[in-house]
Amino acid sequence: MTSNPIALITGGSRGLGRNAALALAEQGVDVIITYHSQAGAADEVVAQIRQGGGRALALQLDCGNVAGFDDFAQRLRQELDSHFGRQQFDYLVNNAGIGIHASLVEGTEAQFDQLMQVHFKGVFFLTQKLLPLLKDGGRILNFSSGLARFSLPGYGLYAAMKGAVEVLTRYWAKELGERQIRVNVLAPGAIETDFGGGAVRDNQALNTMVASVTALGRAGQPDDIGKVVAMLLSDAGSWVNGQRIEASGGMFL
Numbered sequence: 001m002t003s004n005p006i007a008l009i010t011g012g013s014r015g016l017g018r019n020a021a022l023a024l025a026e027q028g029v030d031v032i033i034t035y036h037s038q039a040g041a042a043d044e045v046v047a048q049i050r051q052g053g054g055r056a057l058a059l060q061l062d063c064g065n066v067a068g069f070d071d072f073a074q075r076l077r078q079e080l081d082s083h084f085g086r087q088q089f090d091y092l093v094n095n096a097g098i099g100i101h102a103s104l105v106e107g108t109e110a111q112f113d114q115l116m117q118v119h120f121k122g123v124f125f126l127t128q129k130l131l132p133l134l135k136d137g138g139r140i141l142n143f144s145s146g147l148a149r150f151s152l153p154g155y156g157l158y159a160a161m162k163g164a165v166e167v168l169t170r171y172w173a174k175e176l177g178e179r180q181i182r183v184n185v186l187a188p189g190a191i192e193t194d195f196g197g198g199a200v201r202d203n204q205a206l207n208t209m210v211a212s213v214t215a216l217g218r219a220g221q222p223d224d225i226g227k228v229v230a231m232l233l234s235d236a237g238s239w240v241n242g243q244r245i246e247a248s249g250g251m252f253l
Contacts, residue, residue: 006030006089010063011096013042015193016225020093021045023226025054030084034061057083063096064117069129077133088135091233094123094142099195104156112157119161137180139233142169144187150252166244173242182241184232189248191220215250
């Protein structure tokens with residue numbers, strides 16, 4: 001039915017996931033996005049891609065609920081067949097995430113568990129569950145954060161989970177090499193989205209601070225990240241494997 005590559009992007013209804021979906025669609029990639037609760041926002045992304053002549057659909061998924069991954073894999077298999085005439089997809093982008101701001105002194109077990117479920121355990125087991133549906137020679141792109149390299153008080157729990165994902169990425173790249181699947185991790189800097197309550201976008205003092213410690217003199221925009229996602233998943237990134245790529249404009253150099 002189609003020969004275009006197909007990308008599955010978790011958390012694609014808003015923020016960086018939305019922008020990545022739109023950037024990939026502009027390159028002729030068919031897109032499947034997942035959303036947790038914002039069905040309306042997900043439908044808007046799908047409609048925008050379709051209006052541009054692309055193929056897209058949205059599926060509900062709680063990326064922190066491992067028990068639901070079997071059902072999701074089955075739904076994905078059915079949608080690949082019915083919408084795209086395919087049995088496998090080409091690119092997996094593990095983007096979905098939540099932000100919790102808490103010092104290490106005050107961080108709670110509940111906060112720790114919530115971050116781990118979404119950012120580490122969910123990423124690991126969703127990837128594992130979807131491997132049979134991922135095409136040999138495909139790509140996996142995990143999302144980390146600049147906060148895994150530089151340290152800002154209040155983000156330690158979040159950053160620790162991202163650090164774990166960065167290590168996991170290298171191991172996935174090693175173990176999936178025999179299938180010619182490239183696995184990399186993208187670490188955005190501070191970006192003006194609604195993530196974490198939209199602090200970087202809406203808090204002028206924070207935005208100014210970010211700009212002051214960034215070599216290019218501003219906070220990042222969603223388009224800055226979507227373009228990198230599209231580049232890494234394209235043939236131009238075919239020899240990049242097992243790498244951490246930071247897209248922060250040179251933050252805290």
